[in-house]
Amino acid sequence: MRHSGQIRALWFLTGCLGIGFGLLGYRLVDLQVLRHDTLALESSRNTERRIVRLPRRGNILDIKGNLLATSKPVRTVCADPSIMGTNYWLVARQLAPIMRLDENALAGKLQPRWFVDEKGRTNVDKFVVLKRKVDDEEWMAITNTMEHLVFCPDEKLLSKTRQRAFNQIRRQSLITQEDQLRVYPNGSLAAHVLGYVGTEETTLTNGAVGFQIKGRDGIELTLNSFLEGVRGWRQTETDHLDRELVAYREQDVTPRNGYTAVLTIDAGVQHIVESELTSAWEEHNPISVACTVIRPATGEIVAMANLPTFDPNNLAASSPEARRNRIISDIAEPGSTFKIVVVSAALNENVSRLSDLVDCERGIFQYAGLTLHDAHEKYGILSVQDVVAKSSNVGAAKIGIKLGAERLEEYMRRFGFGESTGIVLPGEVRGIVHPVSRWSKIEITRIPMGQGVATTPLQMCLAMSAIANKGVLMRPRLVDQVQDLDGRVLVTYPPQVARRVVSEAVAQQMVAALKAVVSTNGTGLSAQMDYYTVAGKTGTAQKAAGGKYVSGKFFSSFIGFFPADNPELCISVVFDEPDMKKGHYGGAIAAPIFRRIAERSANYLAIPVEVMRNQTLAVTNHAEAD
Amino acid sequence: MARNHKYQPATLRFGPAIKAALLCIFFGGAGIGYVWQKTQIQHLADQQKRLESRFEELHRQNDKLMRAVAVLCSPRELDERVKKMNLGLVPPQPDQIVRLREVAEPQAHPGSNIDPRSREMVQMYAIHK
Numbered sequence: 001m002r003h004s005g006q007i008r009a010l011w012f013l014t015g016c017l018g019i020g021f022g023l024l025g026y027r028l029v030d031l032q033v034l035r036h037d038t039l040a041l042e043s044s045r046n047t048e049r050r051i052v053r054l055p056r057r058g059n060i061l062d063i064k065g066n067l068l069a070t071s072k073p074v075r076t077v078c079a080d081p082s083i084m085g086t087n088y089w090l091v092a093r094q095l096a097p098i099m100r101l102d103e104n105a106l107a108g109k110l111q112p113r114w115f116v117d118e119k120g121r122t123n124v125d126k127f128v129v130l131k132r133k134v135d136d137e138e139w140m141a142i143t144n145t146m147e148h149l150v151f152c153p154d155e156k157l158l159s160k161t162r163q164r165a166f167n168q169i170r171r172q173s174l175i176t177q178e179d180q181l182r183v184y185p186n187g188s189l190a191a192h193v194l195g196y197v198g199t200e201e202t203t204l205t206n207g208a209v210g211f212q213i214k215g216r217d218g219i220e221l222t223l224n225s226f227l228e229g230v231r232g233w234r235q236t237e238t239d240h241l242d243r244e245l246v247a248y249r250e251q252d253v254t255p256r257n258g259y260t261a262v263l264t265i266d267a268g269v270q271h272i273v274e275s276e277l278t279s280a281w282e283e284h285n286p287i288s289v290a291c292t293v294i295r296p297a298t299g300e301i302v303a304m305a306n307l308p309t310f311d312p313n314n315l316a317a318s319s320p321e322a323r324r325n326r327i328i329s330d331i332a333e334p335g336s337t338f339k340i341v342v343v344s345a346a347l348n349e350n351v352s353r354l355s356d357l358v359d360c361e362r363g364i365f366q367y368a369g370l371t372l373h374d375a376h377e378k379y380g381i382l383s384v385q386d387v388v389a390k391s392s393n394v395g396a397a398k399i400g401i402k403l404g405a406e407r408l409e410e411y412m413r414r415f416g417f418g419e420s421t422g423i424v425l426p427g428e429v430r431g432i433v434h435p436v437s438r439w440s441k442i443e444i445t446r447i448p449m450g451q452g453v454a455t456t457p458l459q460m461c462l463a464m465s466a467i468a469n470k471g472v473l474m475r476p477r478l479v480d481q482v483q484d485l486d487g488r489v490l491v492t493y494p495p496q497v498a499r500r501v502v503s504e505a506v507a508q509q510m511v512a513a514l515k516a517v518v519s520t521n522g523t524g525l526s527a528q529m530d531y532y533t534v535a536g537k538t539g540t541a542q543k544a545a546g547g548k549y550v551s552g553k554f555f556s557s558f559i560g561f562f563p564a565d566n567p568e569l570c571i572s573v574v575f576d577e578p579d580m581k582k583g584h585y586g587g588a589i590a591a592p593i594f595r596r597i598a599e600r601s602a603n604y605l606a607i608p609v610e611v612m613r614n615q616t617l618a619v620t621n622h623a624e625a626d
Numbered sequence: 627m628a629r630n631h632k633y634q635p636a637t638l639r640f641g642p643a644i645k646a647a648l649l650c651i652f653f654g655g656a657g658i659g660y661v662w663q664k665t666q667i668q669h670l671a672d673q674q675k676r677l678e679s680r681f682e683e684l685h686r687q688n689d690k691l692m693r694a695v696a697v698l699c700s701p702r703e704l705d706e707r708v709k710k711m712n713l714g715l716v717p718p719q720p721d722q723i724v725r726l727r728e729v730a731e732p733q734a735h736p737g738s739n740i741d742p743r744s745r746e747m748v749q750m751y752a753i754h755k
Binding site: 183267530600604606 | 667671675686689690693695696701717719720721
């Protein structure tokens with residue numbers, strides 16, 4: 001009996017074991033075969049990660065290697081509200097002052113939220129962005145606060161489950177994503193050249209959304225493809241705390257960081273220009289004031305500044321008006337500075353010589369039923385050189401009539417008006433140069449004095465640079481080279497000749513005439529420098545609105561270069577509506593600013609002096625030479 | 627005699643014992659080797675992670691210092707510091723600058739051992755004079 005009982009027990013045990021193993025076998029088949037695909041997918045989703053590694057955006061340097069724009073690694077701080085439970089208020093109270101966020105808004109983000117997905121299942125939101133662009137110091141303060149969060153006076157008295165929940169909040173509730181912040185160490189310096197960046201949503205890790213920096217204006221936009229770099233990625237696995245298991249890393253492609261762009265801008269000259277414009281702004285209270293500094297021989301833009309300006313580090317505080325680069329995007333009638341075009345054309349076409357005499361009709365000239373006036377004084381008979389020096393509108397109109405409409409239009413286009421200069425900045429406008437077929441009868445008298453044509457300040461500065469550069473118009477050059485991370489040069493942008501505008505001899509004659517402008521005989525005496533001879537032209541253009549000129553509103557400008565016979569820099573200063581109380585002529589307002597900028601820049605760039613202090617500047621009288 | 631000796635039941639058979647021992651050593655060694663290798667991989671992975679973190683940290687510090695240098699060297703910052711420290715620094719006027727012309731290298735007399743670098747010293751001396 002005992003024997004058979006034992007056998008039964010044995011059979012029973014065997015049966016139980018068999019059933020047990022059978023169930024285990026079924027479970028095994030169920031997991032490994034029947035539900036293999038689903039579970040394998042879930043498993044890989046839990047552990048495998050494809051991490052997109054964003055490249056660091058490249059630097060922008062000035063011509064001397066000073067840093068103008070760089071990128072700072074920062075973080076986007078995110079939270080998992082699902083593990084906060086009812087403690088979100090306490091966490092928000094502790095974090096809000098450190099993250100400089102509103103406590104209520106932060107608590108609202110940390111509060112667990114449920115939502116129903118497309119399959120009708122109720123889920124809890126596990127990802128919320130708390131703050132972007134958090135730097136290392138702030139992140140360290142956040143993690144320190146989280147580690148020392150106190151949920152109750154004596155946690156040891158609480159149950160293990162609650163202790164675990166609190167520890168989970170401390171260690172796992174906050175996560176970060178890598179991000180970068182564009183930093184401009186010089187603040188608003190060259191802001192209109194550098195431009196600014198914006199962010200764009202991008203997929204980062206397993207479908208999670210992140211942000212990538214993209215250029216939005218200026219060099220940041222035009223050189224975006226060089227600056228942004230190429231993404232890398234990492235195929236790897238993580239543990240339950242989402243920490244990477246390096247041993248299981250399968251692919252690791254390093255991102256290629258963005259290249260470095262070296263500009264032709266010189267931060268020192270740019271600072272000089274901006275500080276002088278700031279003091280001019282305070283003195284004359286205009287709507288805007290702009291300055292461009294160009295090396296005539298190469299077309300290099302050494303400085304380009306506009307006021308009002310903005311700080312690209314704090315874009316939100318600026319208005320769209322302040323962000324506009326007026327030097328390339330605003331057009332206006334240039335006024336008397338445009339006389340250089342008609343006189344150069346007349347000299348080049350042998351229509352006139354500098355010594356030829358022009359009857360300026362005592363400042364009142366009737367043509368096609370309209371009366372043209374001289375702005376400064378009423379002149380009688382002047383030489384062509386004096387027409388330039390004294391800026392006689394009647395004289396310029398008569399030279400224009402002598403030259404003829406077709407040739408005037410041809411030279412306007414030769415000087416680059418009515419077309420893009422080719423500067424590597426977005427938003428450049430071409431200006432307005434009407435074809436001769438659309439000219440009215442009086443255009444031939446108005447255009448020589450800078451009316452009936454619209455130009456950008458950059459076009460005018462380049463035209464003057466062409467005269468300084470022996471009659472050769474250069475393309476504006478703003479980018480010197482592109483380098484890789486080790487400083488190896490990848491691309492260089494050599495100076496580019498646009499075309500010859502006038503002959504070298506004519507350019508020399510024009511220099512002589514423009515030197516006379518900056519003398520006691522001319523309108524631009526205030527531009528005279530102590531150690532250098534200056535050649536330049538003043539301009540005062542009445543503003544137009546609603547198809548007619550507005551009284552009391554002017555564009556005042558001065559464009560000049562120095563040393564006159566071997567020019568190093570060509571500088572243009574343009575005021576939009578300066579305060580009338582302190583004068584409105586270019587010679588009175590813009591010329592002194594030109595002089596201050598030119599003297600400080602010459603000193604900074606160590607341009608060899610031509611004449612010593614108190615020596616009289618001998619202005620070559622070309623008429624006499626002729 | 628030898629044949630009979632071979633088939634004695636009490637005699638220890640070394641061949642199979644060695645084979646068994648070798649197999650044990652092989653499998654044991656393979657097992658231990660596998661574990662050792664896995665430990666090494668883990669160890670190297672940890673090391674790699676540490677080095678990567680260190681590299682990133684150094685890179686961040688380098689960037690931070692570079693930015694600090696850029697801020698300190700910015701013309702605006704320098705201007706403000708000069709004003710704040712009231713040092714009275716102004717740019718030199720053009721007539722205060724002495725410009726030295728590059729002179730042709732002097733022809734050394736045969737046998738003389740003038741260091742070409744002495745040219746620089748001559749120029750410096752000229753300034754003091």
